[in-house]
Amino acid sequence: MHGQNYSLWSLLKHGFKHHKTWEPAWRRVPLQPSYDVVIVGGGGHGLATAYYLAKNHKVGRIAVLEKGYLGGGNTARNTTIVRSNYLWDEAALLYEHSLKLWEGLTEDLNFNVLFSQRGVFNLGHTLQDMRDIERRVAANHLQGIDAHVLTAAEVKEKIPQLDISRSRRLPVLGASWQPRAGIAHHDAVARGFARAASRLGVDLIEGCEVTGMDIAGGRIKGLQTTQGYVKTERVGCVAAGHSSMLGRMAGLRMPLESHPLQAFVSESMQRVIDTVIMSNAVHGYLSQSDKGELVIGAGIDGYLGYGQRGSPHVIDHTAAAIIELFPQFSRVRMNRQWGGIVDVAPDACPIIGKTPVRGLYFNCGWGTGGFKATPGSGHVFAHTIAHDEPHPLAAPFALDRFTTGHLIDEHGAAGVAH
Numbered sequence: 001m002h003g004q005n006y007s008l009w010s011l012l013k014h015g016f017k018h019h020k021t022w023e024p025a026w027r028r029v030p031l032q033p034s035y036d037v038v039i040v041g042g043g044g045h046g047l048a049t050a051y052y053l054a055k056n057h058k059v060g061r062i063a064v065l066e067k068g069y070l071g072g073g074n075t076a077r078n079t080t081i082v083r084s085n086y087l088w089d090e091a092a093l094l095y096e097h098s099l100k101l102w103e104g105l106t107e108d109l110n111f112n113v114l115f116s117q118r119g120v121f122n123l124g125h126t127l128q129d130m131r132d133i134e135r136r137v138a139a140n141h142l143q144g145i146d147a148h149v150l151t152a153a154e155v156k157e158k159i160p161q162l163d164i165s166r167s168r169r170l171p172v173l174g175a176s177w178q179p180r181a182g183i184a185h186h187d188a189v190a191r192g193f194a195r196a197a198s199r200l201g202v203d204l205i206e207g208c209e210v211t212g213m214d215i216a217g218g219r220i221k222g223l224q225t226t227q228g229y230v231k232t233e234r235v236g237c238v239a240a241g242h243s244s245m246l247g248r249m250a251g252l253r254m255p256l257e258s259h260p261l262q263a264f265v266s267e268s269m270q271r272v273i274d275t276v277i278m279s280n281a282v283h284g285y286l287s288q289s290d291k292g293e294l295v296i297g298a299g300i301d302g303y304l305g306y307g308q309r310g311s312p313h314v315i316d317h318t319a320a321a322i323i324e325l326f327p328q329f330s331r332v333r334m335n336r337q338w339g340g341i342v343d344v345a346p347d348a349c350p351i352i353g354k355t356p357v358r359g360l361y362f363n364c365g366w367g368t369g370g371f372k373a374t375p376g377s378g379h380v381f382a383h384t385i386a387h388d389e390p391h392p393l394a395a396p397f398a399l400d401r402f403t404t405g406h407l408i409d410e411h412g413a414a415g416v417a418h
Ligand code: FAD
Pocket: 040, 041, 042, 043, 044, 045, 046, 065, 066, 067, 068, 069, 070, 071, 072, 073, 074, 075, 076, 077, 078, 079, 080, 081, 082, 208, 209, 210, 211, 238, 239, 240, 241, 242, 246, 261, 262, 263, 297, 338, 339, 340, 341, 342, 366, 367, 368, 369, 370, 371, 372, 373
């Protein structure tokens, strides 16, 4: 993540040797004793929140506190699928808001986030899968989201490598297809938001873990950190799988479970797959990175935990599923496997908004699907913190839905089996 950047144009103009305008990736600054707003968690969502706060709202001095290095959590570990084809209006409109921001993000940040709209296929293997696909695509049309139902033959035309033979254990009967969906580069997204936020004056503090919260009279007053005490009256927590631990510091029991979720990549190969293929029924999904690696993701581990690796049987199952869809990949060598910790809410939807503690806001519960939401999540969370009122798109995702009962069940459209 560290290093320096320069434009090709200025290099051509001035040459490498005499180049005078090297711009550091972001400003290195020490933690200050007080800030107007502190964001806890320097993943994509935290950095995006800080960027949109600084860009769109006048809230004074902002810091992002990150216990490790910027973008080193789930942002670094995910398989980068971006899409908005969710079922329910609340979720679909939020993810579509995000997808629209993705479409202009490289220009907005002046940093190439390598967003590639190569389309996403969600395969159906049973009659019930196909009924669910038809229902979701019909909902997407009403929401103004691009979506198509394809037959098996139409899928085969677009992905000739896919085995659609009826003799398969779970034959492909068809798919939903979102052409505007795709992938982006995980590190570039974190880096782009970090640089742009830093340029707007946000302090980005790495190696700074929040260890306690100072709350008096029902209001947040400051944070204890491994680099000392910080005074602040507005705190946004964006800590993904570690959100329940931050909640506990504020005396809140968050309705979240932390689960391992795994992925693995192959050796680099020539381009063989130019789209994204997902299947919840066989528990695997696949794309190919710009480096040529097959990027393969698994279903969620059933048990709870914080070990960033996951169970071997889950990844075995996924390898089998991918070989079932693409028998020719059985000979490809795999290079790396890893896990991240995702925070899953009971209705598979995020929690965005205020808490019972005044000035303390949470943005979490994105589970297996938060990468695609990075710009949208930061955008609506920044608004929520700045106005002390939920952004209209964030309002349905308030924490109090677990007491009012206004849950939004997105398990079916989560993209990853859980
Ligand atoms: P993170 O990037 O995890 O950032 C949170 C940060 O908070 C971390 O850097 C952490 O160090 C920091 N932190 C935690 N506690 C503290 C503390 N006390 N003090 C200071 N800092 C703290 N989503 C998709 O949309 N598409 C996908 O294809 C996809 N694939 C995935 C594949 C895998 C294997 C995994 C694990 C996840 C996947 N996801 C996907 C989900 C996605 O990665 C997450 O929802 C998203 O990255 C969350 O972003 P974030 O910025 O909230 O979290």
